[in-house]
Amino acid sequence: SQQGEEDPQALSIQEGENATMNCSYKTSINNLQWYRQNSGRGLVHLILIRSNEREKHSGRLRVTLDTSKKSSSLLITASRAADTASYFCATGNSGGYQKVTFGTGTKLQVIP
Amino acid sequence: DGGITQSPKYLFRKEGQNVTLSCEQNLNHDAMYWYRQDPGQGLRLIYYSQIVNDFQKGDIAEGYSVSREKKESFPLTVTSAQKNPTAFYLCASSISGQGYQKPQHFGDGTRLSIL
Numbered sequence: 001s002q003q004g005e006e007d008p009q010a011l012s013i014q015e016g017e018n019a020t021m022n023c024s025y026k027t028s029i030n031n032l033q034w035y036r037q038n039s040g041r042g043l044v045h046l047i048l049i050r051s052n053e054r055e056k057h058s059g060r061l062r063v064t065l066d067t068s069k070k071s072s073s074l075l076i077t078a079s080r081a082a083d084t085a086s087y088f089c090a091t092g093n094s095g096g097y098q099k100v101t102f103g104t105g106t107k108l109q110v111i112p
Numbered sequence: 113d114g115g116i117t118q119s120p121k122y123l124f125r126k127e128g129q130n131v132t133l134s135c136e137q138n139l140n141h142d143a144m145y146w147y148r149q150d151p152g153q154g155l156r157l158i159y160y161s162q163i164v165n166d167f168q169k170g171d172i173a174e175g176y177s178v179s180r181e182k183k184e185s186f187p188l189t190v191t192s193a194q195k196n197p198t199a200f201y202l203c204a205s206s207i208s209g210q211g212y213q214k215p216q217h218f219g220d221g222t223r224l225s226i227l
């Protein structure tokens with residue numbers, strides 16, 4: 001079964017608004033990553049947050065991690081039409097292996 | 113520019129036929145991965161390789177095979193044993209090593225359909 005589950009499955013907002021997506025997972029993790037996928041394309045890595053970090057920023061992106069609740073959120077501020085894409089969280093477990101498990105994604109539509 | 117190249121972009125398979133999807137990277141990454149993406153189901157790991165001449169099954173390896181003879185190349189064969197191969201296949205790579213998992217770089221995928 002999938003490790004991460006994103007919420008909501010779909011989100012539609014107006015340009016300039018903020019978009020928040022959530023990811024919940026089931027077991028202890030080593031780190032959590034967020035990726036973006038434009039329609040028909042490969043995934044692009046956005047940000048990685050380690051299990052001992054609580055918040056991380058990258059440009060208009062803000063990621064939080066709450067290991068006690070086994071959840072993470074991705075906030076995109078001042079959204080643009082170009083942010084329209086699907087967003088996936090991916091969790092990595094301890095053990096030294098590079099494999100991660102992807103969630104089912106949130107489909108974001110930003111209306112100009 | 114470094115990156116991952118997947119070919120072909122579209123592929124059609126006849127019943128009983130094996131097909132091979134190509135994945136080449138020039139990022140000098142040790143680790144490579146194959147994922148399958150079905151609508152609404154996210155990405156599922158088929159096979160991964162952390163080093164040349166070594167690979168491990170992922171969550172849905174049945175009906176697939178891989179090889180890793182060169183660092184740059186990680187081809188995926190979809191065999192006739194895979195009864196529902198229609199999907200979007202994504203190849204990725206990352207640097208390897210102990211500790212936390214590293215960001216993965218993805219190709220633009222191959223869309224496989226049944227004739």
